[in-house]
Amino acid sequence: MWLHSAVLDNGLKIVVQDLPGQRTTTVLLMFNRGAKDEDRSDNGVSHYVEHVAFHIDHRSGRLKQLSQQLTSRGAQQNADTNKEFTSYYLTVLEDQLPAAIELIGQLFAEFPPAPTAVEKERQIILRELSMHMHSPRLIFDLFAECLWGTYTLGLPVLGREETIKRITADHLAAVVARDYTADNAVLVVLGKCDYRAVYELAERSFRHWRPSGHRKGQYMVEQSPSIVVHHEPGARNALLCVGVPGVHHGHPSAPALDLLNSILAAPGEGRLFRLLREERGLVYQLTGLSTHYRHAGAFGVVTNCGGSDTKTVVRLILQEFERVRRSGVTPDELESAKARLAMERYLEAENVLSLAKRLGAAALFGETYTITDLNRQTEATTLDEVRAAAQQFLKRRVVSFAGIGPMTEEEIAALL
Amino acid sequence: MGHDGVITLTELSSDEVQILMALDRRPGTAMEVANELELPPAVITMYLRRLQAVGMVEACEQRLLGNQIQTVYGLAPDSRVRIQASGGASTKLLQFCSVLTRDIREHMDDKAPPGSFTAGLTIAHIPPARVPELMHFISQLITQAEALEDKEQSGSIGLAVALYPRVDSQVQPRKGE
Numbered sequence: 001m002w003l004h005s006a007v008l009d010n011g012l013k014i015v016v017q018d019l020p021g022q023r024t025t026t027v028l029l030m031f032n033r034g035a036k037d038e039d040r041s042d043n044g045v046s047h048y049v050e051h052v053a054f055h056i057d058h059r060s061g062r063l064k065q066l067s068q069q070l071t072s073r074g075a076q077q078n079a080d081t082n083k084e085f086t087s088y089y090l091t092v093l094e095d096q097l098p099a100a101i102e103l104i105g106q107l108f109a110e111f112p113p114a115p116t117a118v119e120k121e122r123q124i125i126l127r128e129l130s131m132h133m134h135s136p137r138l139i140f141d142l143f144a145e146c147l148w149g150t151y152t153l154g155l156p157v158l159g160r161e162e163t164i165k166r167i168t169a170d171h172l173a174a175v176v177a178r179d180y181t182a183d184n185a186v187l188v189v190l191g192k193c194d195y196r197a198v199y200e201l202a203e204r205s206f207r208h209w210r211p212s213g214h215r216k217g218q219y220m221v222e223q224s225p226s227i228v229v230h231h232e233p234g235a236r237n238a239l240l241c242v243g244v245p246g247v248h249h250g251h252p253s254a255p256a257l258d259l260l261n262s263i264l265a266a267p268g269e270g271r272l273f274r275l276l277r278e279e280r281g282l283v284y285q286l287t288g289l290s291t292h293y294r295h296a297g298a299f300g301v302v303t304n305c306g307g308s309d310t311k312t313v314v315r316l317i318l319q320e321f322e323r324v325r326r327s328g329v330t331p332d333e334l335e336s337a338k339a340r341l342a343m344e345r346y347l348e349a350e351n352v353l354s355l356a357k358r359l360g361a362a363a364l365f366g367e368t369y370t371i372t373d374l375n376r377q378t379e380a381t382t383l384d385e386v387r388a389a390a391q392q393f394l395k396r397r398v399v400s401f402a403g404i405g406p407m408t409e410e411e412i413a414a415l416l
Numbered sequence: 417m418g419h420d421g422v423i424t425l426t427e428l429s430s431d432e433v434q435i436l437m438a439l440d441r442r443p444g445t446a447m448e449v450a451n452e453l454e455l456p457p458a459v460i461t462m463y464l465r466r467l468q469a470v471g472m473v474e475a476c477e478q479r480l481l482g483n484q485i486q487t488v489y490g491l492a493p494d495s496r497v498r499i500q501a502s503g504g505a506s507t508k509l510l511q512f513c514s515v516l517t518r519d520i521r522e523h524m525d526d527k528a529p530p531g532s533f534t535a536g537l538t539i540a541h542i543p544p545a546r547v548p549e550l551m552h553f554i555s556q557l558i559t560q561a562e563a564l565e566d567k568e569q570s571g572s573i574g575l576a577v578a579l580y581p582r583v584d585s586q587v588q589p590r591k592g593e
Contacts, residue, residue: 146458151485222485224446226461295483397450400458409462410429416456 011183044159058117105205142402183211238405243300328387443490
């Protein structure tokens with residue numbers, strides 16, 4: 001099960017892994033482009049490009065023909081945008097791999113599409129945005145805003161209504177010309193495939209792509225803890241996230257923080273899960289958040305509770321943060337957390353699309369994603385390192401709070 | 417919002433007043449203001465963003481340290497409402513002042529130019545014997561404003577003056593003064 005990688009002359013990276021026993025093949029094209037590359041005036045443009053590029057019904061000629069051919073053979077295709085990356089992917093039967101790679105290579109061939117298509121996608125995105133504003137996932141946008149303000153990682157992926165209404169077809173085309181280029185992308189093919197065949201197909205489908213020559217440096221991050229509440233007067237339930245700034249990808253404290261987060265918030269086993277749900281019956285769901293972006297990170301606990309219990313829940317979370325800062329964790333807790341993290345990574349790797357995204361993200365930054373290396377780092381983490389991470393990062397002074405529900409910002413401010 | 421009309425000044429909390437006072441002394445980042453006031457940075461940022469949204473505070477500088485952006489906040493120069501306070505003004509009194517400004521604001525013309533509204537507040541240790549002198553001066557000020565009145569002019573100004581003894585004061589106001 002070798003991982004093959006190559007780089008075409010135009011800079012496009014290629015990662016291929018044959019997964020024995022797979023009946024299907026997943027083709028993913030990932031760009032180093034996301035909300036982190038935007039500013040307040042064009043927030044949401046990466047997601048907008050994703051919509052326009054992948055709405056093949058608007059398109060003509062060969063692209064539409066390929067899409068219809070693949071769809072009629074059961075292909076599944078989709079796209080997504082996040083803070084750092086934009087991905088387009090298809091899962092097909094092995095005999096459809098040439099068509100899938102050709103289709104992916106054609107996505108930006110006629111860009112931007114007709115103005116009517118750009119307008120139609122605008123309406124769809126505004127609808128998506130409206131639904132998102134009433135979805136529990138909004139809490140992650142609010143927490144990102146808490147940690148990073150209104151720059152790069154603090155910006156919501158979907159953008160804001162006012163910016164979506166303003167984005168023009170010319171702006172979309174400019175963004176594509178700059179960032180949706182061979183040297184800012186990786187093609188990942190996983191599943192039933194032959195490396196040599198994939199390489200030849202990729203060369204044929206992508207050789208017309210040009211590099212932009214634009215090298216991306218570090219993106220800027222504003223770190224200023226805050227309190228952000230989406231106030232819903234009279235709401236019976238509350239959704240909240242309490243956390244602190246974490247560390248960036250590759251930071252020496254990243255494994256310790258991941259373990260600490262699991263010890264505190266793992267569903268079923270985490271201290272806070274047991275305290276808030278099993279012992280006190282205050283919450284239903286509770287999950288941890290330990291994210292390492294390329295140049296910043298986040299650490300926190302996300303949970304939901306009755307609106308009137310918000311202050312109690314926040315107080316208990318802060319108390320537990322303080323307890324773990326003072327007393328550290330036990331050897332048993334640490335060993336269980338190590339096993340949990342290893343299991344989570346194995347489970348994730350069994351999802352081919354998730355694995356493809358991990359491999360793609362690593363390749364875009366010149367790295368190789370291997371579970372073995374990550375598990376080795378986790379396994380080597382000591383009790384002292386976890387305690388030191390707790391002392392360094394879980395300071396009350398840098399706590400941020402995001403909430404959706406009947407609580408007010410003043411009520412939360414009084415608890416910090 | 418402070419766009420084309422007078423800003424909406426809601427009642428300020430004591431923390432907000434302290435932040436405004438700190439920024440009046442010198443612009444600063446959320447962390448610097450937090451250190452000065454010994455308040456959690458999250459609380460400071462929350463209030464700074466809120467004050468920025470109503471036009472009382474603005475981001476006046478951006479510092480770049482490595483890949484870190486630090487925003488420096490200061491009082492907005494075109495804020496239509498000023499709360500001036502001497503060093504001795506207490507937080508409670510400033511809160512009172514903010515309530516007062518809100519009430520006055522409701523009677524202001526929406527086209528009021530920047531800085532046209534000043535709410536001043538001070539705690540002055542005035543010898544009791546000189547209080548009547550001060551009251552006389554205020555009375556003259558009001559008389560002067562009235563004397564300038566020209567009914568032909570469409571624009572007008574409002575003047576509100578409050579002079580009062582504090583609860584810990586030895587001065588007892590005389591009725592009618």
